[in-house]
Amino acid sequence: MVKIIGIVGSPRTDGNTAFLVETALKSAEEVGAETEIINLGSASLEPCVACDICKATGECAIYDDMGEIMEKIMEADGMIIGSPVYFGSVTSQLKMFIDRSRPLRGSFRLRNKVGGALAVGASRNGGQESTIATIHDFLLIHDAIIVGDGAPMAHYGGTGVGGPKGSTEQDDVGIATSQNLGKRVAELAALIN
Numbered sequence: 382m383v384k385i386i387g388i389v390g391s392p393r394t395d396g397n398t399a400f401l402v403e404t405a406l407k408s409a410e411e412v413g414a415e416t417e418i419i420n421l422g423s424a425s426l427e428p429c430v431a432c433d434i435c436k437a438t439g440e441c442a443i444y445d446d447m448g449e450i451m452e453k454i455m456e457a458d459g460m461i462i463g464s465p466v467y468f469g470s471v472t473s474q475l476k477m478f479i480d481r482s483r484p485l486r487g488s489f490r491l492r493n494k495v496g497g498a499l500a501v502g503a504s505r506n507g508g509q510e511s512t513i514a515t516i517h518d519f520l521l522i523h524d525a526i527i528v529g530d531g532a533p534m535a536h537y538g539g540t541g542v543g544g545p546k547g548s549t550e551q552d553d554v555g556i557a558t559s560q561n562l563g564k565r566v567a568e569l570a571a572l573i574n
């Protein structure tokens with residue numbers, strides 16, 4: 382059985398991003414994956430300080446929740462990473478996660494993990510694609526394998542609309558693209574493992 386981790390990049394642990402990541406994970410479970418969700422909004426995370434100790438040792442010199450998060454993503458076969466759109470890009474919480482993952486990059490410890498992205502903005506064209514592109518950059522730089530949301534949508538991943546908490550539950554496109562994304566990530570992870 383493959384393991385797929387969902388990462389919620391919102392400070393709101395019960396907001397729209399959490400809803401869509403949970404939606405994607407349910408879909409991954411339906412095709413046989415085991416799943417786990419990580420909420421960065423309730424994690425203790427510091428930004429990278431460019432001490433470069435990870436370049437010498439492969440370990441991060443900051444001791445917070447990122448150590449455990451890195452263990453979990455290394456053990457998983459795939460990742461579904463979600464962020465609200467903040468000024469056309471990812472949240473600070475998700476960017477801290479991205480930058481702090483540098484210790485894993487030295488020996489490409491995320492190589493060949495399957496990854497997919499989803500984003501939620503208050504507007505339909507509020508920057509979901511640029512936010513997803515930032516997450517895709519993270520996956521590419523780690524030598525992971527990126528999937529989109531497959532047929533019948535076949536684009537970049539989950540793209541949701543919503544402002545207040547709960548509003549994305551009315552967003553059929555956000556739900557369908559997130560479901561498709563979860564299925565694609567789990568199916569490809571199973572195929573290559």
Ligand SMILES: Cc1cc2nc3c(=O)[nH]c(=O)nc-3n(C[C@H](O)[C@H](O)[C@H](O)COP(=O)(O)O)c2cc1C
Nearest residue numbers: 391396397398465466467468469502503504507543
């Ligand atoms: C600081 C900030 C910046 C935002 N910038 C954008 C934006 O550029 N485009 C957009 O469509 N929505 C923007 N939003 C709205 C959020 O993306 C939207 O409310 C989203 O559903 C929040 O997800 P969450 O419920 O998971 O926190 C912004 C919200 C905040 C707090």
